[in-house]
Amino acid sequence: MSKQVALDGADRDAFGRMLMDYLVRGEANEVVEREDGFIGASRMGPPTYFAPYEDWRAHEQQAMQWLVPGRVLDVGCGAGRVGLYLEAQGYEVVGIDNSPLAVEVCRRRGVKDARLLSVTRIGSQLGQFGNIVMMGNNWGLMGSFKRARWLLRKMHRMTTPEARIIAESNNPYGTEAAYHLAYHAYNRQRGRMSGQLRIRVRYLTSISAWFDYLMVSKEEMAEIVQGTGWRIRETMDSEGSNYVVILEKC
Numbered sequence: 001m002s003k004q005v006a007l008d009g010a011d012r013d014a015f016g017r018m019l020m021d022y023l024v025r026g027e028a029n030e031v032v033e034r035e036d037g038f039i040g041a042s043r044m045g046p047p048t049y050f051a052p053y054e055d056w057r058a059h060e061q062q063a064m065q066w067l068v069p070g071r072v073l074d075v076g077c078g079a080g081r082v083g084l085y086l087e088a089q090g091y092e093v094v095g096i097d098n099s100p101l102a103v104e105v106c107r108r109r110g111v112k113d114a115r116l117l118s119v120t121r122i123g124s125q126l127g128q129f130g131n132i133v134m135m136g137n138n139w140g141l142m143g144s145f146k147r148a149r150w151l152l153r154k155m156h157r158m159t160t161p162e163a164r165i166i167a168e169s170n171n172p173y174g175t176e177a178a179y180h181l182a183y184h185a186y187n188r189q190r191g192r193m194s195g196q197l198r199i200r201v202r203y204l205t206s207i208s209a210w211f212d213y214l215m216v217s218k219e220e221m222a223e224i225v226q227g228t229g230w231r232i233r234e235t236m237d238s239e240g241s242n243y244v245v246i247l248e249k250c
Contacts, residue, residue: 014206016101070130076138080106139169152228165247174241
């Protein structure tokens with residue numbers, strides 16, 4: 001008979017444990033499980049979370065040219081690659097992540113201000129920002145259509161008049177795989193966006209809690225943004241289905 005093993009807080013931090021192992025040993029694998037049973041390994045892998053600026057993809061490097069003066073909120077700071085780069089450019093950066101071990105990795109790597117905080121808990125307690133950065137597909141942390149619009153309004157209140165949001169997403173329709181298309185249809189049947197994934201991260205014996213992760217097309221991005229106080233200023237495409245959007249206040 002198999003024995004049910006209770007997961008404590010540390011065992012739930014699969015993403016952070018993966019980052020910590022890569023920091024310490026230089027080796028780790030990221031696996032994502034979707035609610036329909038699809039399991040996939042990250043194509044780019046943990047090295048992406050630690051990559052120096054010169055190894056970033058072209059559209060990511062280009063996106064950094066759109067920052068304006070002011071503090072930077074790095075949403076989903078991961079291993080701190082964006083924060084470390086921007087601090088080196090003279091920006092004051094606050095990095096937030098809901099993974100305790102990810103925050104510890106950031107601090108060990110030299111990020112000056114990394115905090116354990118979910119994107120849903122951002123607000124005036126963090127102060128005012130000139131830039132909000134959501135790189136590495138971290139637009140996905142918006143979770144859903146409704147939550148994205150709620151968060152955009154919160155971000156509007158905690159930023160300067162000239163502020164910008166620099167966010168990376170992934171167009172979910174850039175696939176012909178039957179299992180992905182079937183999941184899109186399943187989502188629509190439930191009243192969800194096609195690219196609103198219900199996933200969890202697995203690493204060795206660690207398994208995160210389930211969470212929603214939102215992938216949208218550019219057209220869906222424009223629909224979400226409308227009426228939130230933001231508008232799309234520019235988009236930057238990658239060689240694949242990823243793209244970066246620059247949002248500024250209306």
